[in-house]
Amino acid sequence: MxxxxxxxxxxxxxxxxxxxxxxxxxxxxxxxxxxxxxxxxxxxxxxxxxxxxxxxxxxxxxxxxxxxxxxxxxxxxxxxxxxxxxxxxxxxxxxxxxxxxxxxxxxxxxxxxxxxxxxxxxxxxxxxxxxxxxxxxxxxxxxxxxxxxxxxxxxxxxxxxxxxxxxxxxxxxxxxxxxxxxxxxxxxxxxxxxxxxxxxxxxxxxxxxxxxxxxxxxxxxxxxxxxxxxxxxxxxxxxxxxxxxxxxxxxxxxxxxxxxxxxxxxxxxxxxxxxxxxxxxxxxxxxxxxxxSEEDIEQSSDLTLACKVIDLARWAPSGDNCQPWQFELLDESTFNVHARDTRASSVYDLDGHSSHIAHGILLETIEIAASKFSCRVEVIDIQGSEFSRIYKVALKHDDAVKPDPLLPHIKTRTVQRKAMGTRPLSDAEKSSLIASLPAGFKVQWYQSRKEKARFAWLNAHNAKTRLTMKEAYLVHREIIDWGKQFSETKIPEQALGLDRPTARLTQWLFKSWRRVAFFNRYLFGTVAPRVQLDFIPGVRASCHFTIYSEGKVENTSDYVAAGRAIQRFWLKTDQLQLGLQPSMTPLIFARYLESDISFTENRNAAYHAFKSYYLLKKVVKNHERVVFMGRLGRTNRPSSRSIRKALSTLLVKGS
Ligand SMILES: Cc1cc2nc3c(=O)[nH]c(=O)nc-3n(C[C@H](O)[C@H](O)[C@H](O)COP(=O)(O)O)c2cc1C
Incomplete structure (x- = not known):
């Protein structure tokens, strides 16, 4: 050799x-x-x-x-x-x-x-x-x-x-x-x-x-x-x-x-x-x-720091993709977030709290987006009415701020409404999700077959309330973009998880409440969507989860804080390549019932809501502290999703 x-x-x-x-x-x-x-x-x-x-x-x-x-x-x-x-x-x-x-x-x-x-x-x-x-x-x-x-x-x-x-x-x-x-x-x-x-x-x-x-x-x-x-x-x-x-x-x-x-x-x-x-x-x-166009904006040297941060942060999720916010630029690195709620137009926004969660999600996303530019964020809740608030956001350069590991997931995070792989979460995955939550928030897992089936049944049952009340129909009618793969302002049909015949039929029915009511009453109209959108996906998941607050959740700022926690958790699921679908409506109807606020004129729907409420109490022990619930699973990123309004349409001039 x-x-x-x-x-x-x-x-x-x-x-x-x-x-x-x-x-x-x-x-x-x-x-x-x-x-x-x-x-x-x-x-x-x-x-x-x-x-x-x-x-x-x-x-x-x-x-x-x-x-x-x-x-x-x-x-x-x-x-x-x-x-x-x-x-x-x-x-x-x-x-x-x-x-x-x-x-x-x-x-x-x-x-x-x-x-x-x-x-x-x-x-x-x-x-x-x-x-x-x-x-x-x-x-x-x-x-x-x-x-x-x-x-x-x-x-x-x-x-x-x-x-x-x-x-x-x-x-x-x-x-x-x-x-x-x-x-x-x-x-x-x-x-x-x-x-x-x-x-x-x-x-x-x-x-x-x-x-x-x-x-x-x-x-x-x-x-x-x-x-x-x-x-x-x-x-x-x-x-x-x-x-x-x-x-x-x-x-x-x-x-x-x-x-x-x-x-x-x-x-x-x-x-x-x-x-x-x-x-x-x-x-x-x-x-x-x-x-x-996103990349172009982020890379563009003509845009101010504030614009670049907003442009990333606008990918924050909101209920039904309603994006209840606009931005008023004050100077290079300061802007106001005009955050409104949608309680007047959506039965799902009881006391504006769903919107408040979305506002918290947005503020957290702004903070993560700012880390890309080595900036920390100061937020002042400067004023507000019951229905809208203004948050003044100042971006402060700070060399100590490093890009947040969740930054790459702002745009890729999305909701997965279809059936997912059921392999249970590993201990490491659970620990990393738990660690993503800030102090004061905890997560509860529901992973056994029995628990998943109970959640699937709860969601399917709860869907009966939603599908049989006119107040919810008026919302659903506005938020689905039929035939679409992507939608800037709504939820595209293909992201829903309905098969084609059911989608076509539902689109036709949605033209009038009378059609929906007739179909529900005489032709078991709620069965197909409840099975396809609630029961099957409910079982086809790795687990269901609730995120709950250790303290009471009462006022706007509690919900905003919850929104911040939710976004970190959701982005973390994207990092772990898990799919997530929120399932918030059982909680929302429970709150209506507990506060004794009427939400429908339809007695049957109200009756179903009561039944769902008892189911919820059975499966989720501390539901009054729960700020977010849904399911997680193994999945590819969906090919259809909601996208966002263009940056230009979100910018407003100050009054
Ligand atoms: C507070 C809140 C509640 C939501 N509730 C539900 C829900 O009950 N069911 C559901 O399928 N999606 C729910 N979503 C998901 C939104 O519809 C979704 O985030 C939005 O359409 C934007 O789509 P994207 O997440 O794919 O970007 C909720 C989102 C937020 C922020």
């Missing part, structure tokens, strides 16, 4: 798969790789082990903890270090004789030709979302007649395409022209993976977030991609038989045990690709547009 590096010995085990002469040919080749992250880092080390000795490498980024799951160079010792330098050191540790031209500023318009200078092949390893530079490099490769290969980690597999001189070009294949940035990402994705094999492994589609330039990636994909690149390089550089190139693409998915070879003449101009693009665009369109 020799302990001195010697080229022929180091790569002797390649011989057999390549000849001695071919190994020498590989030794004298130069390869350009742009990107030294999850893809490029693996490609580089694999190609060094193939025996390549000359590289042009580009990357400007540094390693961080978030790279650990897939990037070969990411280790605790390399956090904060340049990827390029780290990877060069690792490569030289394998072969000390390699010759590397480094491009620490990355590939740019100015250096692209120098970067490709003298290269025999270009290996694409840029981040998925770096499309402008990718297009530039491929276009220069085409002009300079340099073969190029791209092998991307997709799911637990890899998708790859070669672009050879004189054959279909990168631009011809992907057909980006005239497309917006997001559409270009989509075309790149669909062009790379026309067979969509990765769909079998994807458990949470919401993590593929083209609009926010984020997507899941893992080590299986990265390492498989590196192996594929080595094979393509061997074939192309050694002229070892026909090389498949665009419009052919290949996708090997180790999860579904499938290899697909797809031929798409005309690339993305092919009718099949066009259709796939149209369908995918429809699915993503509104969502991405909304989130994109």
């Amino acid at each position: 020799s302990h001195d590096f010697e080229y022929d010995l180091a790569f002797s085990r390649n011989i057999g798969w390549v000849t001695q002469t071919e190994q020498q040919t590989l030794k004298n080749k130069r390869i350009a790789i742009a990107g030294m992250g999850g893809v490029g880092g693996g490609h580089l080390l694999a190609l060094v082990r193939l025996g390549i000795t000359q590289f042009n490498l580009a990357d400007f980024d540094e390693f961080g903890c978030e790279n650990t799951n897939r990037q070969v160079g990411a280790a605790t010792s390399s956090y904060g270090k340049k990827k390029l330098e780290t990877m060069i050191n690792m490569a030289k540790d394998i072969n000390p004789d390699i010759d590397i031209k480094a491009f620490p500023q990355g590939v740019t318009k100015d250096n692209v030709d120098t970067f490709l200078d003298g290269c025999d092949i270009y290996v694409d390893a840029l981040d998925f979302f770096v499309l402008d530079i990718r297009r530039l490099v491929f276009s220069r490769c085409e002009t300079l007649k340099i073969p190029a290969t791209t092998a991307a980690p997709i799911g637990l597999g890899t998708a790859y395409i070669n672009f050879l001189p004189g054959k279909m070009s990168f631009e011809e294949y992907f057909d980006f022209k005239e497309n917006s940035e997001n559409e270009q990402y989509l075309k790149f994705y669909l062009g790379l993976t026309p067979s969509n094999l990765q769909k079998h492994a994807l458990v949470d589609a919401s993590r593929v977030d083209l609009a926010n330039q984020k997507g899941p990636s893992n080590v299986a994909g990265c390492q498989l991609a590196a192996g594929v690149v080595v094979a393509q390089v061997v074939k192309i550089l050694l002229n070892r038989g026909p090389v498949l190139c665009a419009p052919y693409s290949l996708h090997f998915d180790a999860f579904s045990n499938k290899l697909n070879r797809v031929w798409r003449p005309f690339g993305n101009k092919n009718p099949i690709q066009k259709l796939a693009f149209k369908l995918a665009k429809r699915k993503l369109h509104l969502h991405s547009q909304k989130l994109n």
